[in-house]
Amino acid sequence: MINVSDILETISMIQDENLDIRTITMGISLLECCDSDIDRACEKVYDKITRKAQNLVKTGDEIEKQYGIPIINKRIAVTPISMLLASSKGDPVKYALAMEKAAKECGVNLIGGFSALVHKGFSAGDLELIQAIPEALNVTTRVCSSVNIGSTKSGINMDAVKLMGGIVRRSAELTADRQCVGATKLVVFCNAPEDNPFMAGAFHGVGEPDCVINVGVSGPGVVRCALAKAGIACDITAVADVIKKTAFKITRMGQLVAYEASKRLDVPFGIVDLSLAPTPAVGDSVAHILEEMGLEQCGCHGTTAALALLNDAVKKGGVMASSHVGGLSGAFIPVSEDAGMIAAAESGVLTLEKLEAMTAVCSVGLDMIAIPGDTSEEIISAIIADEAAIGMVNSKTTAVRVIPAIGLDVGDHLEWGGLFGSAPVMKINKTSPAVFINRGGRIPAPLQSLKN
Amino acid sequence: MRAVITVIGKDMVGILAKISTICAEYNVNVSDVTQSVLQDMFAMIMMVDISKMTIGFSEFSDKLGEQGKALGLSVHCMHEDIFNSMHRI
Numbered sequence: 001m002i003n004v005s006d007i008l009e010t011i012s013m014i015q016d017e018n019l020d021i022r023t024i025t026m027g028i029s030l031l032e033c034c035d036s037d038i039d040r041a042c043e044k045v046y047d048k049i050t051r052k053a054q055n056l057v058k059t060g061d062e063i064e065k066q067y068g069i070p071i072i073n074k075r076i077a078v079t080p081i082s083m084l085l086a087s088s089k090g091d092p093v094k095y096a097l098a099m100e101k102a103a104k105e106c107g108v109n110l111i112g113g114f115s116a117l118v119h120k121g122f123s124a125g126d127l128e129l130i131q132a133i134p135e136a137l138n139v140t141t142r143v144c145s146s147v148n149i150g151s152t153k154s155g156i157n158m159d160a161v162k163l164m165g166g167i168v169r170r171s172a173e174l175t176a177d178r179q180c181v182g183a184t185k186l187v188v189f190c191n192a193p194e195d196n197p198f199m200a201g202a203f204h205g206v207g208e209p210d211c212v213i214n215v216g217v218s219g220p221g222v223v224r225c226a227l228a229k230a231g232i233a234c235d236i237t238a239v240a241d242v243i244k245k246t247a248f249k250i251t252r253m254g255q256l257v258a259y260e261a262s263k264r265l266d267v268p269f270g271i272v273d274l275s276l277a278p279t280p281a282v283g284d285s286v287a288h289i290l291e292e293m294g295l296e297q298c299g300c301h302g303t304t305a306a307l308a309l310l311n312d313a314v315k316k317g318g319v320m321a322s323s324h325v326g327g328l329s330g331a332f333i334p335v336s337e338d339a340g341m342i343a344a345a346e347s348g349v350l351t352l353e354k355l356e357a358m359t360a361v362c363s364v365g366l367d368m369i370a371i372p373g374d375t376s377e378e379i380i381s382a383i384i385a386d387e388a389a390i391g392m393v394n395s396k397t398t399a400v401r402v403i404p405a406i407g408l409d410v411g412d413h414l415e416w417g418g419l420f421g422s423a424p425v426m427k428i429n430k431t432s433p434a435v436f437i438n439r440g441g442r443i444p445a446p447l448q449s450l451k452n
Numbered sequence: 453m454r455a456v457i458t459v460i461g462k463d464m465v466g467i468l469a470k471i472s473t474i475c476a477e478y479n480v481n482v483s484d485v486t487q488s489v490l491q492d493m494f495a496m497i498m499m500v501d502i503s504k505m506t507i508g509f510s511e512f513s514d515k516l517g518e519q520g521k522a523l524g525l526s527v528h529c530m531h532e533d534i535f536n537s538m539h540r541i
Contacts, residue, residue: 010538066509252537
C-alpha cells in the first residue's frame with residue numbers, strides 16, 4: 001500500500017510547487033532524406049517527421065492524463081540540416097519551411113535542428129546554412145537553430161565565432177518588429193550534446209538511433225519548497241542532501257514518463273535530462289532556490305558557490321533515478337525565463353559578468369539575456385568566445401543565447417510572454433575586442449583534450 | 453491495474469457517496485479508502501482497481517474532475533505507478 005503522506009507529497013508537488021515534465025522531445029534522424037534535389041529532400045523531410053511524430057502530442061496528452069503530471073511541451077529535434085544541405089545545395093530556408101510545416105502538422109510548438117556543427121571548420125553546406133539562419137528564423141515561428149563552434153576535443157573555431165556575432169545580430173534585426181524574437185531561437189554552443197531535449201538548442205546527433213525519445217524534467221519550485229521546509233538551521237551538507245532527495249523523486253517521475261512514452265510510441269528511450277528548468281511563473285525559479293539557501297538576492301557574492309552546490313546535488317540525486325542520463329543535466333539559468341533572475345537583473349544585483357561566472361558551474365551558459373541594441377557584432381562574438389572558452393577548458397557544455405534588443409537600451413524590456421518570459425536589457429562592457437575577433441583562425445584544443 | 457483517487461477540499465455530506473457512485477458506474481472497484489479531516493479540510497484517498505473499467509482513463513479522470521468542480525473540491529485520479537516510482541526504489 002502506498003503511504004498517504006507520499007501521495008499527498010506528490011499531489012502538493014504538482015499542484016502547489018509547479019512540478020512538471022518540461023518536455024518530451026522526439027529525436028528524428030533525417031539522414032535518409034538526403035537528395036540532390038532540394039525540393040524532393042524537403043518533401044522527404046516533411047514526410048518522415050510527420051510519419052514518426054504523428055502520435056507524439058496525443059501520446060503525451062494521454063500520459064499526462066493517466067499520471068496526473070503536466071507535460072508542458074512536446075517537441076521534435078532533427079539531424080543538423082547542414083548535412084542535408086551538403087547533398088542538395090540550394091536555398092536552406094526551404095528546409096526551415098518544411099520543418100515548420102511538419103511541426104505545425106504534428107502540433108508541436110518548437111522543432112530544433114536548423115543546425116550546423118563547425119567546431120573544427122566548415123564543410124559543404126555549413127556556411128550556407130549559417131548565413132541563412134536569420135532569414136529562416138524570420139519566416140518561421142517554430143524552427144530553432146543552433147551552431148556548435150567549439151569543443152574540448154577540437155578547440156574553438158574563431159572564424160565561426162566571428163561569423164556568429166553577425167548572425168545573432170541579424171536574427172534580432174530582421175525580427176525587430178516582433179521583440180527580436182529571432183535571436184531567442186538561436187543558440188551558439190561549445191560541446192553541444194547530441195541528445196539534448198531542451199529548446200532552442202536541441203538537435204538529433206549523428207550518433208543517435210533513427211528515432212528516439214528524450215525527456216527533460218523540471219521542478220525548481222519543488223526544490224525550493226523542500227529547502228524552505230528544511231529551514232535555515234540546517235548546514236550546507238544537509239542542504240545538499242535535501243536537494244539530492246528531491247532531485248531523485250523528480251527524476252523518477254521523468255524516467256516513468258520517458259519509459260511510458262517510449263513504449264506507447266514504440267520508439268527507443270534515449271535519456272532523461274536532469275535539468276532544473278525554470279519558468280517565469282511565480283514559484284518556479286532557480287534564482288529563488290539560491291535565495292532560499294540564504295542569499296539576499298541572486299547575483300550577490302556567494303551565488304556561484306550556491307549554484308555549484310545545487311548543480312552537483314541535482315546530478316547526484318538524479319543519476320540513480322534514471323537508467324540513462326544525458327543532455328545538459330544541471331541547473332538552467334535563463335534570465336528571461338526565471339522570475340527571480342529577472343528581478344535580480346532589474347535591481348542591478350545580477351550582472352552579465354556574474355552570470356558568466358555562474359555558467360562555469362552549471363549546465364548551460366549565457367541564456368536568454370537581452371543586451372543593448374547598439375551592441376556591435378564583434379562584442380557579441382567576444383561574448384560567444386568567452387563562453388566557449390569556459391566550456392572548452394572545463395569539458396562542459398556552454399551556450400550563448402543573447403538577444404540584441406534592437407532600438408532599445410539598458411532599462412528597457414523585451415517581452416515574449418509564455419515560457420520565454422520577459423528580459424530586461426542588461427548593461428554590457430563596450431570596450432572593443434574587434435582586433436582579437438577579426439583575426440579568425442582556431443583556438444587550439446586545450447591539454448584537457450589529450451585524455452587517451 | 454490500480455489508480456489513486458484523491459479528494460481534497462471542504463468537508464460536506466455525501467463526498468464518498470458521490471465519488472464511489474462514479475466508480476460503480478464505470479465498473480471501478482474501490483479497494484481501500486483512507487480519509488482524514490483536519491479542522492474542516494477534508495482529504496480522502498481511494499485506492500481503486502481500474503482493470504475492468506468500462507471507459508478510458510482520460511474520460512474517467514474527466515468525469516471525476518467534473519464532479520469535483522460541481523462540489524467545489526479538488527479531485528484527481530492518477531495511475532498508481534507515479535507514486536510507486538517516486539517513493540519506492
